[in-house]
Amino acid sequence: MLLIHCPYCDEDRAEVEFVYGGEAHIARPLDPSALDDTQWESYLYLRRNPRGRHHERWRHTYGCGRFFNAVRDTVSDVIETTYKAGEARR
């Protein structure tokens, strides 16, 4: 079980307190109606799925309830860092 550092609680907590939220830094378009079908498909469905560093969202659902971002290596499962939602990509 992973230990995950919640950047809001500033605590290492067990994975069971968190819920995974998919790839991070995919902003909802401000005006979806301006997007063509291909662009909208890309926003809805297409994800990077990298081997290695992956920016992803987690929510401390059974703790503070906040969403935050993590950089996790998808090969080793080591979480390099976590940071608050809205902060720049690391």
Next chain:
Amino acid sequence: MSGYRLPAGGRIDRSRAIAFTFDRRGYRGFEGDSLASALVASGVTLFGRSFKYHRPRGLLAAGVEEPNALVTVTRGTGRTTPNLRAPSVPLHGGLVAESQNRYPSLGFDLGAINDRLGAFFPAGFYNKTFMWPRSAWEKLYEPAIRRMAGLGESPTTRDADHYAATYAHCETLVVGGGPAGIDAALTAAEAGGRVILIDEGEEVGGGALADPGQWAWLADALARLAAMPNVRILSRTTAFGFYHQNFIGAVERLTDHLAPTDANGARERLWRIRAGEVVLAQGAIERPLVFDGNDIPGVMLAGAARTLALRYGVAVGRRVVVMAVHDSGWRDALALAEAGVVIAAIVDLRETVDAALLAAAKAAGIACHLGHAVTGVAGRKAVSGATIAPGGTGAAQRIACDALLMAGGWTPSVHLWSQARGPLRWDDSWGAYLPDKSIERVRCVGACSGDWDFGGGVAVAALPSAKPAHQQKAFVDYQNDVKSRDIELAVREGYRSIEHIKRYTTNGMATDQGKTSNLNGLRIASEALARPVTEVGLTTFRPPYTPQTFGALIGHHKDALFQPLRKTAIDDWAATNGAVFENVAQWRRARYFPQGGEDMHAAVARECRAVRDGVGMFDASTLGKIEVVGPDAAEFLNRMYTNPWKSLQPGRCRYGLLLREDGFITDDGVAGRMAEDRFHVTTTTGGAARVLAMMEDYLQTEWSDLDVWLTSTTEHWGVIAVQGPRARDVIAPLVEGIDLSPDAFPHMAVREGRICGAPTRLFRVSFTGELGFEINVPADDARMVWQAVHAAGQRFGITPYGTETMHVLRAEKGFIIVGQDTDGTVTPGDAGMDWAVGKKKPDFVGKRSMMRPDIVASGRKQLVGLLTEDPDEVLEEGAQIVADPNQPVPMTMLGHVTSSYWSATLGRSIALALVRDGRARTGETLHVPMPGKTIRAVVGPTVFYDAEGSRLND
């Protein structure tokens, strides 16, 4: 093998005899014996029958790697455990053990015919042979194979034991209580941190237990550890899995070593341990040698014979031959000879061995055959001799013996290290993989790190022989009956990767997970492929290290504690009043209230008529509720739901439809605007948590500019639905501060006031199509208010109803249930609910997707009503719908029935269905093929009752 108890030696207590049974025959052993040592001491050679060929099998090893001697231990009703390894079963008074996989008896087994037919059971046999006809697989092949193959039988009675679980944290966790592990624990403990030492044995000590020279040191070291307050020693505990960030799963066996009458409390305890550093001291496992007849009872590992003699005081035979390719075999032979075991000969494939070992063997009077290999074994149920030949191919000679020991070198136990994703490197001198550089905070010490002086040896695939491999019965995996020729066949048939060879031959896939077979299998594959071992690969190590009980993993999470059962404040009343319950998303809900022997059909018909004609009451407390508060609350809901919210006046309600971003319906519910900045939003019972999480996601990560707070109030409010033409009459005397008249309080309005003295949010809403109210009161008041409404309603014949009636009433009105009439692929347009979509809104979740090409295309499935031609025929939910019932199978299916009920109100059946281009088929007759008949039904509108909605507005 004719084993016997040595006159002296071992760690057993010869003053304490223990009686036990094996295959219903009585035996005696001593305190400190294992089941295996006691049986060998009693002269038992036959321990089991092999998996596939039913070959007689004896003891191979002295630890958890044992592949052959598997037994079923019964400790009373519901306390049967199959597939236990006899060397790991501690002896206790009254132990009842049985051998497995034999019929009618271990000595005479009908299945042994498979062994004579062995040539017809090659690798991949099942895949190749039992392919056709497919129908025969379930009825004929599988039952027959299951009877013949396999290990112990799974118990069928309920487990009578209970199991505990706990967490632990420490600075240093040491796995393995041999000398290396004990040293590591002492060093760590002296540094001051918390230390946990885990050992799987009955006694802590590992290899030192089979080395009397270390016993004094062992006793002293264990006493020092026991005296330290920062050290916890867990014996009889198996660290079965290594998970992320030094998280270790371990099972402690608490009672299985005791006589059943002395066993109290939990049987096992699951430990979840998070450690700062993990030190793995798991030792090494001796490798068997691969030669013709290497599975005949009496052929066993040299180290195991040493353990039997020096730890348990048991000789494995009266005349023992050692086949070695490694110095450790010589050392074991010398130790056995010193303990009084007769060593007839040491055979070694090597032309030269360490001069000191050779001299010592000769001094002990042992015949030494250098440069020789065993090429055959005499005997079937017990070894009676060994044939040896120079280089395996020269002139053969026969040596009489009743035990043949194999010293094939050692395989470091890197199981947990590999589970921790520690890298491995091939080491030629060990002929095995060793841990490479450290990862996380894990390190290996002792034999499992390659740091132990076993002496030297050569690593061989199979012993050389003049006999071609396909004529040999040279076993690699004893438990799964895989021979060297099976691996060679797999290579000939084109398998290249060891992962594929493993699955095709099943080498290493038995309950022992290849502890004795993986390396030999790898070497044989490597030779057959003519590629170095490192290029053939290595199979993956996965938890558990040894089989563990489901009970330990489940712990207390069973029966009532398997998952929480949520009950409303009115649940007790429903139970007292005879409700039949159903579980809905962890909630226990009253399904119907039968009276006087009614079945569900009769009860639901009565409840439905009561609501349509008079008044009914329903516990709707399980509805999800979210309080949405803040200056931007209306804007937030406007962005989330399809409907317009900004125009909704305080005191009014609106039905809301929630889509996912892909445009499909995910939830619905009524929301009331309590104030400019406050909404009382309801969700489906099952969707409450999901909807709140979705709202939080958008609020936190997309629209952090909005000033809104979300609070789950599901369990804060009890909800009592009072529905039917007399609903107002029932509640009027109980309500204070709210004008209930239709003009002052119209349909889809909400008011705050008091009922029976309790504060209430009173909604005028209806999921039945009748005049209706949903009384929200604090949950603590719900039972009181429910009973007061029930009492006040008596003169109107008020009828409590359950979820089944609720479903029928809403279906008569064509109200959808999200998740029943929708399935995650249904848009508002598909459901005929475009009216719920705000056309003028610039954006909301899912709006853009409603323009996706596939969603605007024709041919989508649409929700329609279905009326069977025979009004008494009730369709089955989930039934498929076709246009032409005479077309060949597989038919073109147009859709399926989503909801179907008997409607007492209409005196006929009704159904909702998702049908391709459904609305364009209005009036068309479709067909529902069922076993034995085809049902005709006509497509129509989804609303079956009071289509104009006049009853709502009374």
